[in-house]
Amino acid sequence: MRHAEHILVKKYGGTSVGSIERIENLADRLLKDVARGQRPIVVASAMSGETNRLIGLAEQIDPDYRGGAYDMLVASGEQVSISLLSIALAKRGLRAQPLLAYQAGIRTDSTFAKARIQSIDSSVLLGLVQKGIIPVVAGFQGVDPEDNITTLGRGGSDTTAVALAAAIGARECEIYTDVPAVFTADPRLVPRAAEMKTVSAEEMMEMAALGSKVLHIRCVEIGAKYNVKIHLRSTFEDREGTWILPEADMNTQLEQPVVSAVTHDANTAVFKLFPVPGGPQFLASLFERLAAKGVVVDIITQSETNEGQRLAFSVTKEDIPLSRQVLKDFVEAKTEVSLIENMAKISVVGVGMRNHPGVAARFFSVLARHSVPVHLVTTSEIKISAVIDQANLSAAANALHTEFGLDRA
């Protein structure tokens, strides 16, 4: 598409709009962007802390409630931030229009709290841009076919931004955040973590799936599918960050490391069920029901013992209430269900693993060397993950980061 030549979708996270002062600063930056010829489409998250505040209110009433009212509630956070940012832009003589999902034509399915974007009507946004108006779009939200407000799950504003860029045919999308780049590991956990100049969309998706909070997985997926380069950069520094590139754009990289990053998720929980009925039917029904509720089951292990069949699966902490509800409704009383909350998942990711065998052996020997027991394991072509005790997370992450040569010089 031709429309998008000077149009740039710019997404700002919660810290970028976290206070009136920051909103004013952001408006100043956008004024400069416009002065140098950019025609921005802005996507904003809720002011930092606001989404948690709203979730806290809902949880005081009913921690297990999920449904349309929850989505309507939390979507109000972005409504506030885009309104305030639009007022700040107007104060600077810019024409700006805040747009909620129903106004921007962001249509999703009806999976409350975890909806997926189905279509975006780009004509509204392009129409505004052509009139010289800056669209300021609420991230994180959509409307379903019955006009109910839906939300895209944590980090969903990134997805909104990249989906908008794809919808208007833009070749890149800027994601402004409070970190300057994607790192080879979380620097808070691994002090020697290094910034990455580029990372392939495929690796980034694995990293997001494995617990990296930097980018929402759906956003990277959409970027890869629609060939949108994602430029993740800091709101507070005026330098380049990390480019998340579709596969085609990675071909220029001659040398690829075996492992590109060490990722972790400290919010893993494991459900154990014993005894469960044998045969595939029980498992199929259980995981169908969990999926229908939008629970992402991560690692599953199953084993036969003399006393009966054991099942264990991991979910993120966020999904515990929904999982519990499904288990309560579905599992018969004679099956004992236990929940272990203080688990973490540690992973290594790298497209280079495809051409280098023996990564798994190195991975497990590092863990063994540090006496880290492994509870659940899963691997794919480009990653190895293990669920371990939270207490061992730091030691494991730093040891793996060193082992695979990722430590900052």
Next chain:
Amino acid sequence: MRHAEHILVKKYGGTSVGSIERIENLADRLLKDVARGQRPIVVASAMSGETNRLIGLAEQIDPDYRGGAYDMLVASGEQVSISLLSIALAKRGLRAQPLLAYQAGIRTDSTFAKARIQSIDSSVLLGLVQKGIIPVVAGFQGVDPEDNITTLGRGGSDTTAVALAAAIGARECEIYTDVPAVFTADPRLVPRAAEMKTVSAEEMMEMAALGSKVLHIRCVEIGAKYNVKIHLRSTFEDREGTWILPEADMNTQLEQPVVSAVTHDANTAVFKLFPVPGGPQFLASLFERLAAKGVVVDIITQSETNEGQRLAFSVTKEDIPLSRQVLKDFVEAKTEVSLIENMAKISVVGVGMRNHPGVAARFFSVLARHSVPVHLVTTSEIKISAVIDQANLSAAANALHTEFGLDRA
């Protein structure tokens, strides 16, 4: 219409949903209402304090901004309260659906911050009620023909409720608030103020126009026009409050007091302009421009002096920014504009005044007896108002209340 026989529109103000505990209490009450056969349509305001918090955020950026972003911002308050109330109802096994203006089909004009309802599509609400679902509607908001969010001005949730009642053909509408009734004066100002069992819509409209905060004027107007009785009552006590009745329903009242109530507005401001161009054209243009911005000009006085023509008019404090903006754009530099902020308006209201001459004389002699200077005056068939200094408000209100025999026994 037949639909509405068991359907009752119930509006709850900010204090009724002011905390999670109060939302839970309200849900308990609604559960009881449903148990005794009511089919409620709920309208809710924002949690108390929330609208002010949001306005405060906007004003930190630009105290004079008015436009679509402002309305979108403040409308988020009701979005939060109706979502939370719906979650609390769901927890009690009731089916509830929160509805924003665009979902409930509440259409308004495009006067941001003071929009007027133009139509309501009652089919959505009645459809839900017929399915046994409690609609929980966001008060205070609408959508204009371009799908922008609009707001109805302070107290607009009352208007939403009565307009909904009218749209579904209901004969009455309950407004739950933090006061138990309409009083003959504000009890905080006049300790001997008494509760009113009934009040005519006409008087109530005057009282609202004159500063009574109990009910929004548009709400009473709509009640009168569509023959909806408004029952104002306390959220916290289970007894009847005040019925605001259309004229027809007042015929049963044999004896009417001369003055029904003393009303005040402590937030009056007076703009004085001197000298202004002579002739009607200047005044016509000025007040047209103020009206176009949605400023309600209250009392206007104009006088010729040797030095030129003087103009004074009063507005509510809320309208100062807009008024100032219009004056800045319209009035030429040689005209001096001054603003006096600490004024109050004191009024007596009563349909009985129609048949009893001499009320004005008694009104002014009371003020004179208490040495209260009068700055601006206006009268109608059923009220007399004077703008006085805020410092004299309490003395004047109490003296008038006693003079017209309104003191509680």
